[in-house]
Amino acid sequence: MFFLFFFSPWPGERNGTRMKPEVKRYTAEVGGKTITFETGKLAAQAGGAVTIQLGESVVFSAATMGDEVHEEQDFFPLTVEYEERMYAGGRIPGSFFRREGRPAGDTILIGRLVDRPIRPLFSQDIRNEVQVILYSLSADFENQLDILAINAASASLAISDIPWDGPVGAVRVGLINGEYVINPTFQQMEDSDLDLRIAGTADAILMVEAGSNEVSNEAMVGAIEAGHRAIQPLIEAQLKMAAEVGKPKREVKRSCIPQATVDTVFEKYNQSMETLLDAPHDKHELADRLAELKADAVEFFAGEDSEKQSEYGNAFEEAYRKVIRSRILDRHLRPDGRALNEIRPIWCEVDVYPRAHGTGLFTRGETQVLTSATLGTPRDAQEIDSLSPVENKRYIHHYNFPPFCTGEVKRLGGQSRREIGHGALAERALVPVIPSEEDFPYTIRLVSEVMSSNGSSSMASVCGSTLALMDAGVPIKAPVTGIAMGLIKEGDDYVILSDIQGAEDHLGDMDFKVAGTEKGITALQMDIKIRGITTEIMRKALDQANEGRHFILGKILEVIPAPRKDLKPHVPRLITVQVPIDKIGAIIGPGGKNIRTLQEATNTKVDIDENGLVYISATNVGDSDAARDQILSMIETAIVGNIYTGKVVRVTDFGAFVEILPNTDGMVHISQLDSERVNKVEDIVNVGDEITVMVTGIDENGKIRLSRQAVLEGWTLDQAVAADSKKPSSGHRPGNSDRSRHNSDHKSGNRGDDDRRHSGSGSYKKQR
Numbered sequence: 001m002f003f004l005f006f007f008s009p010w011p012g013e014r015n016g017t018r019m020k021p022e023v024k025r026y027t028a029e030v031g032g033k034t035i036t037f038e039t040g041k042l043a044a045q046a047g048g049a050v051t052i053q054l055g056e057s058v059v060f061s062a063a064t065m066g067d068e069v070h071e072e073q074d075f076f077p078l079t080v081e082y083e084e085r086m087y088a089g090g091r092i093p094g095s096f097f098r099r100e101g102r103p104a105g106d107t108i109l110i111g112r113l114v115d116r117p118i119r120p121l122f123s124q125d126i127r128n129e130v131q132v133i134l135y136s137l138s139a140d141f142e143n144q145l146d147i148l149a150i151n152a153a154s155a156s157l158a159i160s161d162i163p164w165d166g167p168v169g170a171v172r173v174g175l176i177n178g179e180y181v182i183n184p185t186f187q188q189m190e191d192s193d194l195d196l197r198i199a200g201t202a203d204a205i206l207m208v209e210a211g212s213n214e215v216s217n218e219a220m221v222g223a224i225e226a227g228h229r230a231i232q233p234l235i236e237a238q239l240k241m242a243a244e245v246g247k248p249k250r251e252v253k254r255s256c257i258p259q260a261t262v263d264t265v266f267e268k269y270n271q272s273m274e275t276l277l278d279a280p281h282d283k284h285e286l287a288d289r290l291a292e293l294k295a296d297a298v299e300f301f302a303g304e305d306s307e308k309q310s311e312y313g314n315a316f317e318e319a320y321r322k323v324i325r326s327r328i329l330d331r332h333l334r335p336d337g338r339a340l341n342e343i344r345p346i347w348c349e350v351d352v353y354p355r356a357h358g359t360g361l362f363t364r365g366e367t368q369v370l371t372s373a374t375l376g377t378p379r380d381a382q383e384i385d386s387l388s389p390v391e392n393k394r395y396i397h398h399y400n401f402p403p404f405c406t407g408e409v410k411r412l413g414g415q416s417r418r419e420i421g422h423g424a425l426a427e428r429a430l431v432p433v434i435p436s437e438e439d440f441p442y443t444i445r446l447v448s449e450v451m452s453s454n455g456s457s458s459m460a461s462v463c464g465s466t467l468a469l470m471d472a473g474v475p476i477k478a479p480v481t482g483i484a485m486g487l488i489k490e491g492d493d494y495v496i497l498s499d500i501q502g503a504e505d506h507l508g509d510m511d512f513k514v515a516g517t518e519k520g521i522t523a524l525q526m527d528i529k530i531r532g533i534t535t536e537i538m539r540k541a542l543d544q545a546n547e548g549r550h551f552i553l554g555k556i557l558e559v560i561p562a563p564r565k566d567l568k569p570h571v572p573r574l575i576t577v578q579v580p581i582d583k584i585g586a587i588i589g590p591g592g593k594n595i596r597t598l599q600e601a602t603n604t605k606v607d608i609d610e611n612g613l614v615y616i617s618a619t620n621v622g623d624s625d626a627a628r629d630q631i632l633s634m635i636e637t638a639i640v641g642n643i644y645t646g647k648v649v650r651v652t653d654f655g656a657f658v659e660i661l662p663n664t665d666g667m668v669h670i671s672q673l674d675s676e677r678v679n680k681v682e683d684i685v686n687v688g689d690e691i692t693v694m695v696t697g698i699d700e701n702g703k704i705r706l707s708r709q710a711v712l713e714g715w716t717l718d719q720a721v722a723a724d725s726k727k728p729s730s731g732h733r734p735g736n737s738d739r740s741r742h743n744s745d746h747k748s749g750n751r752g753d754d755d756r757r758h759s760g761s762g763s764y765k766k767q768r
Contacts, residue, residue, distance in 0.1 A: 021040050021041060021044065022040050023038060023039070023040040023041045024038070024039050024040050024241070024244070024245050025037065025038050026038075026237045026238075026240055026241050027237065028233035028234045028236070028237040029233055030171060030182060030183060030230055030231075030233055030234060031171070031181070031182025031183045031230060032182075033054060033055070033183060034054075035052065035053070035054050035148075035151070035234065035237075036052065036053045036054075037050055037051075037052050037151075037152075037155050037237060037238070037241060038050060038051045038052075038053070039051075039155075039159060039241065039245060040245070042060060043060075043062045046062035046063065046064050046156075046160075047062075047063050047064040047065055047156075047160035047161050047162055047247070048062070048063045048064075048155075048156040048157060048158070048159040048160025048161070048162070048246075048247070049061065049062040049063075049156055050152055050155040050156045050159065050241075051137065051152065052148050052151050052152040052155065053138075053148075054143045054148055054183070055140050055142055055143040056138055056139075056140035056142075056143075057136075057138055057139055057140045057142070057143040057144070057145055057148060058088075058136075058137040058138035058148075059134060059135070059136055059137065059145055059148040059149050059152045060134065060135045060136075060137050060152065061132060061133070061134045061149070061152035061153045061155070061156040062132070062133050062134075062156055063130070063131070063132045063153065063156040063157045063160045063162055064130070064131050064160070064162075065128050065129070065130050065131075065160070065161065065162045065250065065252075066128055066129040066130075066131075067128070068128065068129070069127045069128055069252070069253050070127045070128075070129065071127055071253075071255060073127055074255075074314065075124075076122055076123075076124045076125070076126050076127070076130075077127070077128075077129040077130065078115070078119060078122060078129075078130045078131075078132075079129070079130075079131050079132070080111050080112075080114050080115040080118070080131075080132045080134075080153065081111055081131075081132070081133050081134070082103075082107060082110045082111040082114060082134040082135075082149055083100065083103065083107070083133070083134065083135050083136075084100065084103065084104070084106075084107045084110075084136050084145075084386060084387055085100065085135050085136050085137065086100060086385075086387065088135075088136040088137055088138050088139040088387055089136075089139040089141065089387045091387075093385065094385040095385075102414075104384075104385070104386055105420050105423075105424065106384075106386055106388065107386070108417050108420050108421075109146075109420065109421060109424055110134075110145070110146045110149055111134075111417065112417055112421050113146055113149070113150060113197065113207075113209060114132070114134065114149050114150050114153045116199075116206075116207045116527050117150060117154075117168050117170065117199035117200070117206040117207040118132070118150075118153055118154060118157065118164075118166065118168065120206060120528055120529055120530065120531060120532075121164055121165040121166050121168070121201075121206075121531070122163075122164055122165070123163065123165075123254065125254040125255050125256040126163065126252055126254065126255075127252075127253070127254075127255045128252050128253075130162055132153050132156065132157070134149050134152060134153060136387055139387040141186060141387070141388075141389055142185045142186060142187070143183070143185060143186075144172065144183075144185075144186060145387065146172075146197065147170050147171060147172050147183060147197060150168070150170035150197075150199050151168075151169060151170055151234055151238075154166050154167045154168045154169070154170075154238060155167065155238050155241060158238045158239075158241060158242040158246060159241050159242050159245055159246040159247065160246075160247060161247040161248060161249055161250045162249070162250065163249045163250065163252060164249075165531070166201070166238070167201075167234075167235055167238035167239065167242070168199050168200060168201055168206060168231075168235070169199065169200065169230075169231030169232065169233075169234030169235045169238070170197065170198065170199035170200075170207075170231060170234070171183055171197075171198060171227050171230045171231055171234075172184065172195065172196065172197050172227075173194065173196040173197075173198065173223045173224075173226055173227045173230070174188060174189055174192035174194055174195065174196075175192055175193045175194035175212070175215065175219065175223060176188060176191050176192050176193075177191075180222065180223055180226040182226070182227070182230045183230075186388075186389050193212060193213040193215055194210065194211075194212045194213070194215055194219070194220075194223055195210060195211045195212070196208065196209070196210040196212070196220075196223045196224070196227060196524075197209045197210070198223075198224055198227035198228065198231070199231070200228055200231060200532055201235065201531070201532055202232065202235050203532065204531060204532020204533060204534065205224065205228060205526075205528075205532055205533055205534070205535070205538070206528060206531075206532050207526060207527065207528070208224060208524060208525065208526040208538075209524070209525050209526075210223075210521075210523065210524040210525070211428040211429075211431060211432075211522065211523050212432070212520070212521050212522055212523070212524070213432045213520075213522070214432055214478075214516065214517050214519045214520035214521065214522060215520050215521050216520050216521070217520075217521070217539070217542045217543060217546060219520075220521055220524065220542065221535055221538060221539050221542065224535055224538060225535050228535070257311060257314050257315050257318060258311075261311060261312065261315040262315045262318045262319055262322075264301070264315070265297055265301065265312060265315045265316050265318075265319045266319040266322060266323075268297070268300070269293065269297050269316070269319060270319065270322075270323055272293055273290075273293070273319070273320055273323045274323065274327075276289050276290065276293065277323070277324075277327065277333075277335055282366065283366050283454045283501075283502065284407060286335070286503075290320065293316075294313065294316045294317075297312060297316045298312050298313050298316065321507050324503065324504075324507050325488050325490070325507060325508075328488045328495060328497070328504075329488045329490055329493060329494075329495055332495065334497065334504065335501070335503050335504065336365075336501065338499075340495055340496065340497055340498065341498045341544055341547060341548065342498065342499070343364070343483075343498060343499045343548055343551050343552065344364050344365030344366075344367075344499055344501070345364070345365060346362075346363065346364045346552060346555045347363050347555075348360070348361065348362050348363070348463075348467055348555060348556055348558075348559040349361040349467075349559065350467050350468075350470070350471040350559055350560050351471055352370065353372075355570055356372045356373070356374070357372075357373050357374050357375050357472045357567075357568050357570060357571045358372070358373035358375075358468045358469060358470075358471040358472025358473070358474070358568065359371070359372050359373070359467075359468055359471055360373075360463075360464045360465065360466065360467020360468035360469075360470075360471055361464065361467070362460050362463040362464035362467060362556075363452075363460075364456065364460055364463075364499065364552075365454060365455075365499075365501060366452055366453075366454035366501070367450075367452060367453050367454050367455060367456055367457050367460050367501075368450070368451040368452040368453075368460070369448050369449065369450050369451065369457060369460040369461050369463070369464040370448070370449045370451055370464065371446055371447065371448045371449070371461060371464035371465045371467065371468040372446070372447050372449075372468060373444065373445070373446050373465075373468040373469055373471070373472040373474065374444075374445045374446075374447075375442040375443070375444060375472060375474070375567070375571050375572065375574075376442065376443040376444075376445065376572070376617075377442070377443060377572065377574065377605050377607055377615055377617045378394065378437075378441060378443060378607045378609070378615050379443075379605065379607045379615075380443040380445075381393060381394045381443045382396050394437060394442075394443045394444065395427070395430075395431065395434050395443075395444045395445075396427070396443075396444070396445045396446070397423050397424075397426050397427030397430070397445075397446045397447075397448070397461075397465065398415075398423050398445070398446070398447045398448070399419050399420075399422045399423030399426060399447075399448045399450070399458070399461055400415070400419060400447065400448065400449050400450065401416070401418065401419050401422070401450045401453070401457065402449075402450070405450045405451055405452050405453045405457075406453050422457070422458040422461065423448070423461075425458050425513065425515075425523060425525055426446075426448060426458055426461040426462050426465060426482075426515075427446075428522070428523045429462045429480055429482060429515035429516070429522045429523035430446075430462065430465055430466070430469070430476075430480050430522070431522070432477070432517075432522045433476040433477040433478050433479075433480055433517065433522070434474075434476065435474065435475050435476065435477070439475070440474065440475060441574055441576055441615055442474075442574055444469075444474065446465050446468060446469070448460075448461035448464055448465060453502070454501045454502045455484065455499075455500050455501035455502045455504065455505050456482075456483070456484035456499060456500065456501070456513075458482070458484070458513060459481075459482030459483055459484050459513055459515060460482075461482075462480055462481065462482035462515045462523075463480075463481050463482060463552060463556060465480075466479045466480050466481065466556060467556060467559065467560060469563065470560045470562065470563040470564065471560060471564065471568075472563075472564070472567065472568060472571065473563055473564040473565065473566055473567040473568065473571070474563060475563050476563060477517075478517040478518065478519065479517065479518075479553060479556055479557065480515055480516060480517055480522055481515065481516070481549045481552040481553045481556065482513060482514065482515035482516075482523070482549070482552075483498065483499055483513070483514055483515075483545050483548040483549050483552065484499065484500050484505070484511060484512065484513045485497060485498060485499075485500065485510070485511075485512040485513070485514065485541045485544065485545050485548075486500035486504045486505060486508040486509075486510060486511065486512070487508055487509045487510035487512065487528075487533070487537065487541070488508055488509060489509050489510075489530060489533070489537075494537065496537070496540055496541050496544050498544055498545070498547075498548045499548060508529075509528060509529050509530045510526065510527070510528045510529070510530075510533065510541075511525075511526070511527045511528075512524075512525075512526045512527075512538075512541050512545070513525045513526070514541075514542065514545040514546075514549065515549075516549060518550065518553060521542075526538070570619065571619075572605070572617040572618060572619055573617065573618060573619065573620075573621050573624050574615060574616065574617045574624075575615075575616050575617075575624050575625075575628060576613055576614060576615055576616070577613075577614040577616065577628055577631055577632065578612060578613055578614070579608075579612045579613075579614055579631065579635050580612055580635065581610075581611065581612045583612070583634075583635040584608055584612060586634055586635060586662070586663060587608065587614070587631060587634050587635065588608070594634070595608075598627060598630055598631070599627075601626075601630075602618070602623050602624075602626045602627040602630065603618060603620070603623045604616050604617060604618040604623050604624060604626075604627040605617045605618070606627060606631075614631055616628055616631070633661060633662060634661075634662045634663075636661050636662075636664075637661075637664075638660060638661060638664055638666065638695050638698065638704050639695060640695050640696065640697060640698055640717070641694065641695065641717040641720075642694070642695055643692060643693070643694050643695075643711060644660035644661065644692070644693060644694075644695070645660075645690055645691070645692045645693075646658040646659050646660035646661075646666075646690065646691065646693065647659050647688065647689070647690050648685050648686065648687050648688060648689045648690075648691065649665060649687065650687065651681050651682060651685065651686065651687055652681070653670075653681070654669065654670055654681075655667050655668050655669045655670045655672075655673070655681060656668050656670075656673065656681055656684075656685050656691075658691060658693055658706055660693065660695070660704070660706070664704070665704070666693070666695065666703075666704030666705060666706040667703075667704070667705065667706060668691075668693055668706040668707065668708050669705070669707075671709075672696075672706070672707040672708060672709045672710070672723075673685065673708050673709065674708065674709060674712065675709055675712050675713055684708075691708055692708070692711050693706040693707060693708050693710075693711060694706065694707050694710040694711050694715070694717075694720055696710060696717075696720045696721055696723075697721065707720050707723070709723070710723070
């Protein structure tokens with residue numbers, strides 16, 4: 001039996017001979033730099049594939065649509081995955097398997113950042129699965145990859161056969177010395193008061209993500225306007241790509257509800273919905289009554305027809321959406337009866353539980369967040385293994401959203417992308433007020449547990465974090481509060497809502513989160529569901545948010561007006577000691593022996609950074625002081641004329657060797673052991689005896705000469721030196737006795753790098 005297989009030729013393949021594909025490049029000048037899109041070289045079987053390059057940083061994106069129509073789903077199945085490849089930066093992953101594993105938090109955040117501006121431009125009635133996959137191919141540690149990823153995803157969709165209403169462009173905007181800088185480098189961002197990422201179409205803004213150092217509303221709006229102008233060349237380049245090499249858009253089956261069906265349900269049930277919304281209710285009461293009304297509508301219109309039941313069930317949801325939006329837009333009636341700019345009732349607590357280093361409980365309406373603060377040593381900083389110059393973090397924020405907070409039962413697993421994103425937003429909001437490591441050398445971890453949620457839980461986490469930090473006694477520069485704003489827009493008419501709850505978020509057009517101090521904005525995040533908004537709408541939303549943040553700040557300050565002056569009893573006390581760099585090895589010891597012994601003896605934790613700054617932490621202040629004293633004694637240098645009490649470590653015919661400081665020996669000549677003539681050293685001292693001596697000299701080789709006679713007779717230094725000069729020259733190099741513990745590897749201040757890197761013994765780490 002014979003089988004014949006027929007293969008369609010690859011692009012560029014003729015007569016069975018593979019030909020090199022034609023590569024197309026398109027460029028855009030943005031912020032004085034050239035960004036290059038390239039297509040045709042890679043991933044020919046994807047729906048659309050491009051690479052984008054800025055400097056020597058390159059990101060690849062492939063967009064593909066599946067053939068199967070998932071009619072049973074009631075949502076558009078889009079997935080966006082960004083995968084960081086460590087080879088892009090010439091690195092081998094630090095995991096046990098030496099390959100990329102579960103994506104790190106920053107990698108997940110880039111995936112979310114790409115998803116947010118492209119999703120609103122898809123028709124939500126598509127049921128074919130769409131997948132956008134991005135890789136980092138090259139990282140120059142100068143030009144950042146996240147903005148490139150958004151543009152790459154947009155370009156791959158624009159030239160693909162996937163129905164999509166793009167393209168979009170994206171840039172980063174910095175604020176350096178009062179000037180807006182487009183796509184600043186990693187190095188430039190160190191001096192920037194703003195890190196704003198913006199994406200949009202040619203005429204509207206789709207996504208904004210920002211962290212800032214208390215910038216004003218006007219400065220933020222100015223940055224958004226500058227960013228929107230800067231994306232235009234990127235959009236033009238993609239439009240040219242789509243026109244020249246883009247595939248025809250595929251015709252796909254749409255899953256839409258007939259408008260006539262929606263109108264029929266609306267006419268029959270809109271008054272019942274109005275009555276339901278006018279009655280007093282909480283979140284669950286409204287949901288239960290609405291479910292009963294929906295069941296009644298489905299039974300009335302569809303009866304036992306299962307196909308019709310689904311259609312009329314979806315039509316009921318659309319009719320309810322129409323009722324909610326028209327009430328807000330036309331009559332300014334929100335679901336819970338509040339005014340457009342009214343904040344839900346707030347109550348707060350601090351010092352909630354006894355052993356935590358700091359706790360803050362923030363409740364706003366039906367949303368409640370408990371944040372706990374933990375203070376640790378520099379050793380507790382999070383190590384970062386990514387394509388970023390940042391190697392560790394000393395301030396960390398985590399956010400947890402368990403199913404019970406919405407009254408649901410779900411399987412528990414790892415943190416979702418949403419949880420990681422909300423934690424990062426809250427972390428970013430507080431970064432500008434966290435004290436510097438020099439002023440407060442603790443590692444700080446905040447964990448926000450969402451106990452109840454009905455909207456704005458990420459901003460409640462910001463407020464709870466402020467409470468927890470002040471309760472812990474962290475000297476933050478200013479309290480930070482946050483608020484979530486909403487938008488209902490039909491045509492040119494719109495209203496802005498303060499402190500949105502769940503239904504307003506779900507049925508509205510925008511989720512606009514703003515956090516900041518009384519002085520200015522520290523974080524901003526905007527997601528929209530429509531085709532974009534103008535800067536004028538954003539300006540009004542920021543002004544209204546500012547009023548809400550000041551109201552919330554007043555509620556927080558009623559509970560705790562300033563950070564506590566003292567740390568809580570269970571917080572480890574952390575003190576620092578600066579030591580010479582060449583003394584680090586003496587403190588650590590061979591294989592970390594010295595520092596381990598020190599920690600065990602004083603019940604402390606000790607870290608040493610590469611610059612010789614020693615961090616000592618202990619719950620008991622006396623333990624910290626004892627460790628500090630020992631460290632100072634370990635690095636102390638003998639001084640001529642000083643008197644020391646030391647232990648005799650070796651006896652010879654001509655004198656005794658005394659350890660006057662850790663790892664530092666000197667010799668007392670037999671003629672200097674006593675006021676009277678000494679015939680035999682052992683007549684005066686033996687190994688293990690403690691004697692008090694004066695340093696009478698240190699020669700050019702570092703050998704120390706000691707005198708017990710000078711102490712016994714109360715000589716001055718000059719008298720001791722004069723007497724010493726009459727004696728035979730002798731002495732000993734510090735830390736160089738012939739005892740095994742004083743071998744050449746143990747000379748004070750001459751430890752090897754292997755000893756310094758002994759992380760299990762409190763060795764130094766590179767800190768940022």
